[in-house]
Amino acid sequence: MSAPTGSSRNPLPQLRRFGIWRKNGSGRDTADARLLETPRSSDFTHTDPWRVMRIQSEFVQGFDALADIGPAISVFGSARTKPESPYYAVGVEVGRRLAEAGVGVITGGGPGSMEAANRGASEAGGLSIGLGIELPFESGMNAWVGLGVDFRYFFARKTMFVKYAQGFVVLPGGLGTLDELFEAMVLVQTSKVSQFPIVLVDKAFWGPLMDWIRDVMVVQGLVSAQDLDIVALVDTAEEAVELVMAGKAGAKVAGRG
Numbered sequence: 170m171s172a173p174t175g176s177s178r179n180p181l182p183q184l185r186r187f188g189i190w191r192k193n194g195s196g197r198d199t200a201d202a203r204l205l206e207t208p209r210s211s212d213f214t215h216t217d218p219w220r221v222m223r224i225q226s227e228f229v230q231g232f233d234a235l236a237d238i239g240p241a242i243s244v245f246g247s248a249r250t251k252p253e254s255p256y257y258a259v260g261v262e263v264g265r266r267l268a269e270a271g272v273g274v275i276t277g278g279g280p281g282s283m284e285a286a287n288r289g290a291s292e293a294g295g296l297s298i299g300l301g302i303e304l305p306f307e308s309g310m311n312a313w314v315g316l317g318v319d320f321r322y323f324f325a326r327k328t329m330f331v332k333y334a335q336g337f338v339v340l341p342g343g344l345g346t347l348d349e350l351f352e353a354m355v356l357v358q359t360s361k362v363s364q365f366p367i368v369l370v371d372k373a374f375w376g377p378l379m380d381w382i383r384d385v386m387v388v389q390g391l392v393s394a395q396d397l398d399i400v401a402l403v404d405t406a407e408e409a410v411e412l413v414m415a416g417k418a419g420a421k422v423a424g425r426g
């Protein structure tokens with residue numbers, strides 16, 4: 170995690186934090202992992218009803234903490250992006266431009282590109298939100314989050330990314346970023362959400378993936394050519410924010426089901 174520099178236009182935000190958070194140290198034992206484990210005895214299955222209560226409380230807590238945030242955009246990207254990387258600079262600029270456009274910035278609250286977007290939003294005086302996740306190794310909320318909500322379960326957290334945002338900006342990333350991107354694409358493809366702009370930043374990074382979808386999936390009839398229009402590819406933070414804000418105007422409408 171980068172040390173804040175003296176060039177900030179705003180000091181580090183005062184963190185308001187929700188959720189149960191514990192440092193896991195080097196252990197690999199998390200609530201998510203325990204839930205997904207195959208039960209080894211019937212005793213184990215008897216604990217699942219209690220987990221449902223905990224899962225329920227995580228949704229209630231998320232809804233409660235985020236209900237009044239106003240318009241916001243979720244920004245995804247690699248947890249491993251270094252502060253000296255050009256991707257980090259783009260993330261800061263995306264966060265800053267979104268804040269200047271008057272919308273909150275929601276990230277996973279972690280390091281790398283998440284930190285960059287939170288930092289840009291925070292430095293510009295905007296609402297900087299982090300949805301943290303319990304992981305088996307130390308990570309924690311980055312220092313640029315002003316409103317933090319901690320989650321044990323990925324699926325509860327992912328609901329919040331969509332429910333409280335009017336669009337996604339996706340910076341280069343790995344499996345976690347792809348997971349978030351494809352979930353959003355499927356929600357649009359299946360009309361669970363509409364009017365939901367998804368903007369991918371860096372054509373050189375994302376282009377080959379889109380080419381593969383077009384050349385393999387579309388050719389084999391596994392997705393339709395129109396599904397590629399669910400996302401837009403750009404090269405700059407300026408274009409990303411312009412596009413995502415233009416799409417923001419329409420109300421998000423839930424599909425049937």
Ligand SMILES: C/C(=C\CNc1ncnc2c1ncn2[C@@H]1O[C@H](COP(=O)(O)O)[C@@H](O)[C@H]1O)CO
Pocket residue numbers: 244245246247248249276277278279280283301302304308309341342343344345346347349
């Ligand atoms: C691997 C490292 C830290 C992990 N910490 C994370 N904290 C919060 N959110 C995370 C973390 N890792 C992944 N995510 C989520 O997935 C996306 C990034 O995943 P990727 O595989 O790095 O692309 C991101 O948008 C988060 O929501 C650093 O040592």
